[in-house]
Amino acid sequence: xxxxxxxxxxxxxxxxxxxxxxxxxxxxxxxxxxxxxxxxxxxxxxxxxxxxxxxxxxxxxxxxxxxxxxxxxxxxxxxxxxxxxxxxxxxxxxxxxxxxxxxxxxxxxxxxxxxxxxxxxxxxxxxxxxxxxxxxxxxxxxxxxxxxxxxxxxxxxxxxxxxxxxxxxxxxxxxxxxxxxxxxxxxxxxxxxxxxxxxxxxxxxxxxxxxxxxxxxxxxxxxxxxxxxx
Amino acid sequence: xxxxxxxxxxxxxxxxxxxxxxxxxxxxxxxxxxxxxxxxxxxxxxxxxxxxxxxxxxxxxxxxxxxxxxxxxxxxxxxxxxxxxxxxxxxxxxxxxxxxxxxxxxxxxxxxxxxxxxxxxxxxxxxxxxxxxxxxxxxxxxxxxxxxxxxxxxxxxxxxxxxxxxxxxxxxxxxxxxxxxxxxxxxxxxxxxxxxxxxxxxxxxxxxxxxxxxxxxxxxxxxxxxxxxxxxxxxxxxxxxxxxxxxxxxxxxxxxxxxxxxxxxxxxxxxxxxxxxxxxxxxxxxxxxxxxxxxxxxxxxxxxxxxxxxxxxxxxxxxxxxxxxx
Numbered sequence: 001x002x003x004x005x006x007x008x009x010x011x012x013x014x015x016x017x018x019x020x021x022x023x024x025x026x027x028x029x030x031x032x033x034x035x036x037x038x039x040x041x042x043x044x045x046x047x048x049x050x051x052x053x054x055x056x057x058x059x060x061x062x063x064x065x066x067x068x069x070x071x072x073x074x075x076x077x078x079x080x081x082x083x084x085x086x087x088x089x090x091x092x093x094x095x096x097x098x099x100x101x102x103x104x105x106x107x108x109x110x111x112x113x114x115x116x117x118x119x120x121x122x123x124x125x126x127x128x129x130x131x132x133x134x135x136x137x138x139x140x141x142x143x144x145x146x147x148x149x150x151x152x153x154x155x156x157x158x159x160x161x162x163x164x165x166x167x168x169x170x171x172x173x174x175x176x177x178x179x180x181x182x183x184x185x186x187x188x189x190x191x192x193x194x195x196x197x198x199x200x201x202x203x204x205x206x207x208x209x210x211x212x213x214x215x216x217x218x219x220x221x222x223x224x225x226x227x228x229x230x
Numbered sequence: 231x232x233x234x235x236x237x238x239x240x241x242x243x244x245x246x247x248x249x250x251x252x253x254x255x256x257x258x259x260x261x262x263x264x265x266x267x268x269x270x271x272x273x274x275x276x277x278x279x280x281x282x283x284x285x286x287x288x289x290x291x292x293x294x295x296x297x298x299x300x301x302x303x304x305x306x307x308x309x310x311x312x313x314x315x316x317x318x319x320x321x322x323x324x325x326x327x328x329x330x331x332x333x334x335x336x337x338x339x340x341x342x343x344x345x346x347x348x349x350x351x352x353x354x355x356x357x358x359x360x361x362x363x364x365x366x367x368x369x370x371x372x373x374x375x376x377x378x379x380x381x382x383x384x385x386x387x388x389x390x391x392x393x394x395x396x397x398x399x400x401x402x403x404x405x406x407x408x409x410x411x412x413x414x415x416x417x418x419x420x421x422x423x424x425x426x427x428x429x430x431x432x433x434x435x436x437x438x439x440x441x442x443x444x445x446x447x448x449x450x451x452x453x454x455x456x457x458x459x460x461x462x463x464x465x466x467x468x469x470x471x472x473x474x475x476x477x478x479x480x481x482x483x484x485x486x487x488x489x490x491x492x493x494x495x496x497x498x499x500x501x502x503x504x505x506x507x508x509x510x511x512x513x514x515x516x517x518x519x520x521x522x523x524x525x526x527x528x529x530x531x532x533x534x535x536x537x538x539x540x541x542x543x544x545x546x547x548x549x550x551x552x553x554x555x556x
Binding site: 057111 | 284291295301309314397399405420421494
């Protein structure tokens, strides 16, 4: 399967679907976080320089905390994401879809060191590329997964199209295909929409009709299937 | 039932659940402002309904936007209803009263192995360097060796008394350095335990070489009085971090009846409390090292007395604390 959805079953017997993040999104998130940390350390170094030994002492502690605990703190907050992950629309959850526990957040971020081996996150890259769920060693050990925040799908509201009844009974698969096409219509170019509508032409009318007509009718059927009647 | 009909029928319930969830997730500040409190049993009921609706909508292949909405609501509610709250002083108190020492004893095999990997090379190399001081040059450079010698020399005692500023610098340095090393020692254990073994032996050799060298130079008094107090926490913590790392490695090498990943996850769960423990020990060690060990005005007898108390305290805590039933 090309689809990389992982699902977790809840006690209510439904499957929560989660879309694991791939390497590129996670890399961008990492770079953003890295820049933020760098900026903080630079700013702090300025102040530390003024304060002398005491300042440098605190700067070293800050360095240590940012190095190991920056992700832990952010991942334990409500969003479950560092600023970088948030910017990329990612978040960290447990395998069962629950928010990350403190123990898991610490484990996955301490193992960052092992992921870094042998150099430049080599182990993490291999692990993420090999596994369908894109986990690095820290995720494997802590039973966590980095997922895309779900983005709401466009609602099919093509109100100007008049609903038309299909000429023959449609299977559920066909119904959902037609509805999905209507939902995607606003994001497609007209030519592509026509092309796709042609494939579904048999639900209403003839393929011989002019393109526009076919498309209009297929979208009409979608409205009818959604439950609109006039 | 058409999707629109379905939505019209139930969307009021979904709206209500969404509103309640938003309130819960936004936190308590807003509740104080006279809004009526969130009703838990109502949220649970709405959540169960939404689960049913999601199952129906999936089975009937309803359009994506409906499924997505139900997906989102149920996922959010699931997170709110089933989340563990692991914070709280009580948990921390319990971890240090029972959890940590018990976990250490439960992993005694790993702790002894780790201690052997750390202390045997340390004593061996210490003895070797004591017998043949030029061997120090095979682990450090000549300048570093001279630096160590100068640091603990008797002359330094009278001339270089650290002021408070340098103490704070030292504190920061020890935290970053020592805790970082122990984290590495733990994390590297995932490489089938080899990583932890490497860090244990490496640190043992380094410490042994420096100790042997300084002893041979006749600086044992300043050196041992400096290291012996915080060593109680620091050396033990390194051994424990190595033990936790070895546990990870063992989980991968011999997973037993679990899959390797299940076994690894289990090992990580067992060792987390040991991590909390050794981090606290290293924080104590850094404080002692920066503010007590370096204080040269304290008479040696007091220093050795306190050191003895620390060693007895640490080892006694790990051996006896939390043996009785809660």
